[in-house]
Amino acid sequence: MRRTLTLLLAALVVLSGCAPAAPGPQPSDSAQPKRGGTLRIAMLGDATPNPFTWPGQLPTILVMKTMFNTLTKFNPKDNSLVPDLATEWSIGPDGTSWTFKLRSGVRWHDGRPFTAEDVKFTTENIINPKVNALFRSNLAGVTGVDVIDTLTVRINSREPIASLPILLGYNIVIAPKHLLEGKDLNEIPEFVANPVGTGPFRFKENVRGDHFTVVANEDYFEGRPYLDAIVFKVIPDLNVVTAQLRTGELDLAMVEPQNRQALRGAANLDFIIAEEPNVFFIALNNTRPLFQDKRVRQALMYGLDRKLIVDTILEGLPPLATGPLPKALGEFYDPDLKPYPYDPEKAKALLAEAGWRPGPDGILQKDGQRFAFELMVDKGNPTREQIAVTAQQYWRRLGMDVRLDVQEWAVYLSRGNKLPGDYDARTGWRITAPDPDKTAEYATGGANNHFGYSNPEVDRLLREGRRTFDRQKRIEIYRQFQRVVYEDVPIIWIYYPVQILAVNKRVRDLPAGDLRNVLTYMHRVWIQ
């Protein structure tokens, strides 16, 4: 697919004699965009459009992207930052504030003008501890917002935050102050039942368990969308999604590798394979005595054939992971580091060096303790269960007694995200803003450091990175960070997930990229 795209792109460049227009929509044929039509997208659960707490997470994120705007957003092609509600931004003299110029003439769906007050209201409520804001960690360190004039805001922070404009583009949607002021933002039933945003589509109806519909906003600041409406169909079963993609009852859906296999040969479909700023891993609880020795963690890395997992279970689509930063982060990713190879002999040697010897039952022992641990995985996702089962088998071959602990999603989350986590080892993934700052995960006591990793050198580098504005210096800091963490192997990185989007061929000018970004460009999409 990627090759086809490249070829198409190349053909287009040759034919038209110019480069495709930014920000990177799919190469369109010569046909003129046409107005009208309804696009149908699948989502696995119900959406509840609360712009602070985001209940339901992914489904809510998907629908919100079409109805609301953020200050900045990302070009799906390369994750670079582009303007949205803010047109330009600049750093203050001492580095602890950013000033954003806002777009003029933007109106809320109810006709009221959008102003700097809305930005102040939204931002200050996200950092308000009384509000259970899902994306508060994006704004860690932000202290408040000053309104300079109706279309200018200054966002202040305790310390310099070099990547604040990037973090603001990641799900920090601006909500209307005039409708929400004075309410308990954790529970806003009237707003959820009739959300009002600034986005290219406005709310029409939400039939729980069935669909969520948005319709074109005639007054959108970039012009009326070509589409009349987008229907998000609630379909919890991927087999049904597959069937509806084949029959043309769905135009766009995220699918799993095994569904792609099932859809191969469907003449009405194209696939978009998009990199995400995401890492899939098996976390080792560094606070457990078993995993405190670096050599043991390295042995687990050498002893797992991760490349085979990627090539088979994931059909070779995602890149094999090297370390903590995904390839989607471009220059920040250190290309000189190579993924740990599969080398069971080396793994056994490292374990022997660390003092683990086979016991009478064939299981490794040290000071009378058996090498036994539980690997927790969430129930029901075939890809993740297959990876867990495979890891169990490979680590058994090293002489470890590994038991699978398959848990309900809620239990998995609550045990898995405690600090430190209530597990020996667990599968996990972390999708973030396209920003290299990994303080939350790898710094001592970080909000998402459930695996209890702690290295003073890493703490220093991460602090340094957050306050460094010079891009070249930042790149060097984060590459150094990757080298240190790579050596420590706090967790077993397996791959950098990609998204597989199945798209009906009648959909035109859909940007190729992460669905979350793609959905912020739906006003340019049209149906043939």
Place this chain on the structure above:
Amino acid sequence: MAQTAVSLPARVEAAGPVATFWRRFRRSRLAVVALLFLVLVHVLGAAAPVVAPYPPEEVDLTRRLAPPGAGHWLGTDENGRDVFSRLIYGARVSLLVGLLSAVVAVAVGTVVGAVGGYFGGVTDAILMRLTDGMMILPTFFLALLVLAVFGPGIINLIAVIGLTSWMGVARVVRGEVLRTRPQEFVLAARALGAGNARILAVHVLPQAAPAIIVATTLGTAQAILTESALSYLGLGIQPPTPTWGNMLASAQHFLWVRPELAVYPGILILLTVLAYNSVGDALRDALDPFMKE
């Protein structure tokens, strides 16, 4: 007895209760086929370590979702594990859980029914209200709840299924005991000085044996179904240990790619439950003392 002599020449002189039973049982062709099938499945399950060509948990990612072929008779699953081996090992777990849960249910049901029916009065009233109470509970959801709280596992599974399905047995056994208790041989035993425990165990319960045997057989079928459903929902036996239910659950993700992965365990569940039910029906007929020849 002339007809019997034709078909069973060697046993004609010894046409005792067993022969009579067998003669009645095999009148149902379906039941005989079902019995043969059950024997086959149980033998395969019991002999799994010898019969299975591969260890059931052996992952081989280079041979994922392979079609049936020489190396793997029924192909491989999404982890490259041999489907045939997993079905045989799965039979082990499914049948073991099915049988043991039925045994638990029958034991509890027999005690409750026998004690209630024999002693009558307040004891009977209390035990039967308990039975009614259990009957009105939606037991499948109760089982889901209990497993969610106490965690899945083979012992929990057997206990939960057994302890939520004894009520029918209790009713049947109580009926048999009520019928037997006023009969002369029971009165005679009592006149000779036998205690309650002895009368129940030696004189009354054997009369209920046919009913208990039938209940065990039908109960096993029900328990296998329940186990499959619980494992399908992820609350039964945990991966990587195979059972028919969890094989069905993981196969559903590959319905478009390898639909037969769901068909194999599905057919085995269907046939096993059907076989237990038809054997149970035939047993009921063959063991019924009132049935005319």
